[in-house]
Amino acid sequence: MKIYKYSEITPERIYNKRRSFIKSMGYGLGALSISSIPLINAKAKVPNEPTSYEDITTYNNYYEFGTSKSDPHRRAKNFTTRPWSIKIEGHVEKPLELSIEEVLSIKSEERILKLRCVEGWSMIIPWLGFSLSKLLDKVEIKSSAKFVEFETVYNPDEMVGQRYPVLNWPYIEGLRIDEAMHPLTTVVTGLYGKPLPNQNGAPLRIFIPWKYGFKSAKSIVKIRLTEKMPNTAWKNASPREYGFYSNVNPEVDHPRWSQATERVIGESILAPRIKTLMFNGYGDEVAYLYSGMDLKKNY
Amino acid sequence: MKNYSKPTVFLLSLWPIYIITYQIFYNKLGPEPVDRIINYFGEWTLIFILLTLSMTPLKKITKSLEWIKFRRMLGLFAFFYASIHMLSYVGLDYRFDFEPLINDVLKKKFVFIGFSAWLLLVPLAITSSDKMLRLLRHNWKKLHRLIYIIAIFGSLHFIWLSKTILFKPLIYLIILLFLLSFRIKFKKST
Numbered sequence: 001m002k003i004y005k006y007s008e009i010t011p012e013r014i015y016n017k018r019r020s021f022i023k024s025m026g027y028g029l030g031a032l033s034i035s036s037i038p039l040i041n042a043k044a045k046v047p048n049e050p051t052s053y054e055d056i057t058t059y060n061n062y063y064e065f066g067t068s069k070s071d072p073h074r075r076a077k078n079f080t081t082r083p084w085s086i087k088i089e090g091h092v093e094k095p096l097e098l099s100i101e102e103v104l105s106i107k108s109e110e111r112i113l114k115l116r117c118v119e120g121w122s123m124i125i126p127w128l129g130f131s132l133s134k135l136l137d138k139v140e141i142k143s144s145a146k147f148v149e150f151e152t153v154y155n156p157d158e159m160v161g162q163r164y165p166v167l168n169w170p171y172i173e174g175l176r177i178d179e180a181m182h183p184l185t186t187v188v189t190g191l192y193g194k195p196l197p198n199q200n201g202a203p204l205r206i207f208i209p210w211k212y213g214f215k216s217a218k219s220i221v222k223i224r225l226t227e228k229m230p231n232t233a234w235k236n237a238s239p240r241e242y243g244f245y246s247n248v249n250p251e252v253d254h255p256r257w258s259q260a261t262e263r264v265i266g267e268s269i270l271a272p273r274i275k276t277l278m279f280n281g282y283g284d285e286v287a288y289l290y291s292g293m294d295l296k297k298n299y
Numbered sequence: 300m301k302n303y304s305k306p307t308v309f310l311l312s313l314w315p316i317y318i319i320t321y322q323i324f325y326n327k328l329g330p331e332p333v334d335r336i337i338n339y340f341g342e343w344t345l346i347f348i349l350l351t352l353s354m355t356p357l358k359k360i361t362k363s364l365e366w367i368k369f370r371r372m373l374g375l376f377a378f379f380y381a382s383i384h385m386l387s388y389v390g391l392d393y394r395f396d397f398e399p400l401i402n403d404v405l406k407k408k409f410v411f412i413g414f415s416a417w418l419l420l421v422p423l424a425i426t427s428s429d430k431m432l433r434l435l436r437h438n439w440k441k442l443h444r445l446i447y448i449i450a451i452f453g454s455l456h457f458i459w460l461s462k463t464i465l466f467k468p469l470i471y472l473i474i475l476l477f478l479l480s481f482r483i484k485f486k487k488s489t
Contacts (some may be wrong), residue, residue, distance in 0.1 A: 004425055055330040069467060070329075119462070122329055166463050171339060255407055258399060263392075269323070269332040272394055 026275035050112060051123040053192050055266045060199045061117065062218060063166050064152065064159035071161070079158050081203040081219075086129045090149075090225035093140035100203045106130050108189045116248045116280045118212035120257040123265045127207060131183045132262055133208035135223070139178070145225035148180040149173070150206060150217040167233045173217035174230030174244070175208065178289055184282060189213040190218075210286045212246045243299035247290070248280035308369050312376045315343045333392050339412075340384035345471055347377035349478060356481040369412040370461060371427055374446070385417050409459035416452035419445050447482070450475055463471050 062072040065268075084100035088231040104186075115123045120223040136148070152171035162169045181187060186207045189196055196202040201218025208215050214234050224230075234242035241255055250260045261273035279286050288296075322328050327334045352371040353415055357363075376387050378442070393400050403410045447462060454475050457468040 017406060059330040063463075067463070180424070253406060256409065256462070258403065260399060263333060265330045269328065269336070271393070274390070 021239055024081075029115070039143045040204075050122060050192075051128045051266050056123060056125055056191060057197050057199060059123075061119075061213065062199060062201070064161045064169075064171065064219070067166060068162045076198035076202075079198040079202070079219075080155075081198065084203050084221075086204060086221055086223065086226075088135065088139045091142040091145035091227060092225050093142060094138070096139050098135075102190055102231055103135070103187070103204060105154045106134055106187075109191070111186055112207040113184075113186070113207060114264060114280055115207075115209070115216075116241070116259065116276065117215050118214060118246070118259075119126060119266055120259070120261070121205040121263045122274075122276075122280075127186060127188050128193065128196075129186040129188040129207065132185045132187050132206060133183065135187060136181065139225075141225055143188060144227055146177055146221050147226045147228035147229055148175050148177060149222075149224040150220050151173075151222035151224065152217050153219045171217060171297060172230055172236075173206075173215055174226075174232050175215075177225075179208070179286075182286060183291065184285055203214045210235065210247055212248060214242070215246050218269075245290075245295070245296060247299075248276065249278060249295055250261050250276040250280075252296055288297045301308055305367050305368065305372065308372060312347070312373065315339070315380065331361050335388070337384060337387050339394060340387060341457070344377055344381040344384050345453050347373055347380055347445070349474055350472070351377055351446065352450060352475070356478060360482065375424060375427060377407055378420045381417050381468040385414070402477075409456050412452045412459065413456035416449045416456060419452070423449075447479060450479075 005253050021045065038095055053209050058073045059069050060072040062071060062076070063103075065072040065075040082100065085097050086100070086103060087095070087097045108130050110126055111129055112124060112126045114122055131150075150173045151160075152173075153163065154170040156169075175185065183297045186209075188201065188205045189203075190195070191200060205218040206216050206220065215232075229244055232242075232244060235244055236244075249260075253259055262276045263273050264271065268283040277283070319336065323332075330396040350372055354366040356371070357366040366483070389395060389400060405411065405412050423445060426435060426439065426442060435442065454472045457471060459470050
């Protein structure tokens with residue numbers, strides 16, 4: 001009989017996570033989506049043990065529902081996500097308005113990606129989604145378009161946080177065209193094999209894994225292709241602290257939080273911080289987008 | 300009744316310890332436990348500084364000297380919670396890894412001012428005994444006026460670490476300014 005070292009035995013907590021993860025795969029996901037996981041993760045060089053569903057859905061920065069991380073979970077319960085439509089406009093040949101049903105009919109795949117918040121913590125989230133380029137290809141982008149702007153819905157009746165001038169509402173985020181067309185830039189439609197919970201940005205959000213979390217706008221109603229750099233929400237609130245690019249970068253310090261290390265959500269009180277990786281570990285995929293750029297200036 | 304007031308205040312002042320012990324024990328600290336512990340003790344430090352500063356105004360309002368006998372204890376509790384707050388940041392979060400810590404103190408103004416506030420609390424805690432009071436005489440009072448600066452530092456520490464203009468740090472600042480205003484009037488009237 002082989003004698004196992006302690007380190008070779010999967011801890012129960014992780015074992016259970018795997019069980020629930022495998023179970024969640026049963027929610028109508030094809031074998032194709034499963035095969036895409038190792039592909040994304042092998043390249044990403046990040047551990048692929050997802051954060052628990054509970055932590056992902058109860059610990060959210062979503063200021064439209066309040067500034068406390070437990071607010072979105074409580075206050076987004078009755079948020080109206082149907083009917084919903086999304087406009088793609090601006091410098092495009094064929095402006096488009098898609099119903100959420102049409103967007104959701106595009107095939108989503110499982111994408112286990114790491115979320116690094118600018119506050120110095122991270123999660124690993126098994127998103128469901130597809131590359132944003134699939135949507136953008138539909139509208140025939142004009143050559144004059146240089147940036148993509150994302151606009152979150154403005155609904156202060158249901159989004160109580162929007163009643164206070166914490167940020168300029170509606171929330172605006174943006175990317176350069178080449179960043180937006182990168183296959184890792186994901187339109188998120190769900191997580192853990194289920195439809196996207198309201199507190200995570202239902203019915204539709206984007207996710208850019210190599211940038212700090214606030215770049216990934218939630219509850220999107222409008223995608224606009226623009227010539228000028230979008231006036232993004234956090235950059236607008238404090239340009240010294242938040243740049244347009246906001247790539248995860250352990251070398252560029254933030255006045256409040258250490259960006260050299262991060263805490264892993266769901267770990268015990270005794271678990272140490274881990275080192276933050278350049279581009280959140282996705283450097284092999286995205287570093288070329290910034291070749292020749294001074295990322296300390298373009299933070 | 301009077302004889303029990305001090306022990307009662309002492310046991311009540313340990314309230315944050317009862318709560319956090321329960322939360323650690325029953326795993327109720329949420330997804331980011333270290334962050335939670337640091338913030339928790341930071342906030343209680345501010346509360347105890349404000350409580351300490353409330354005793355003189357209460358004395359004036361109620362015209363009773365009773366309040367002053369709690370002042371030292373509350374002040375020492377403020378130092379106690381400030382030390383746990385600082386140590387959980389240094390030990391629990393950064394594992395006594397002093398390179399990033401020194402970097403934080405020098406580069407991040409909220410850490411700098413928070414650490415300064417804790418340093419300034421140290422001489423006040425050391426000189427809090429009756430013996431020191433007698434030894435320092437009128438200098439004691441001068442020295443202990445540092446608490447006003449410490450309170451302002453603590454309040455700024457909370458404001459500067461907040462991501463955007465938040466309600467809570469401003470509430471603390473308003474209460475602090477209100478409590479400090481009693482001191483200004485006091486000087487004018489004498």
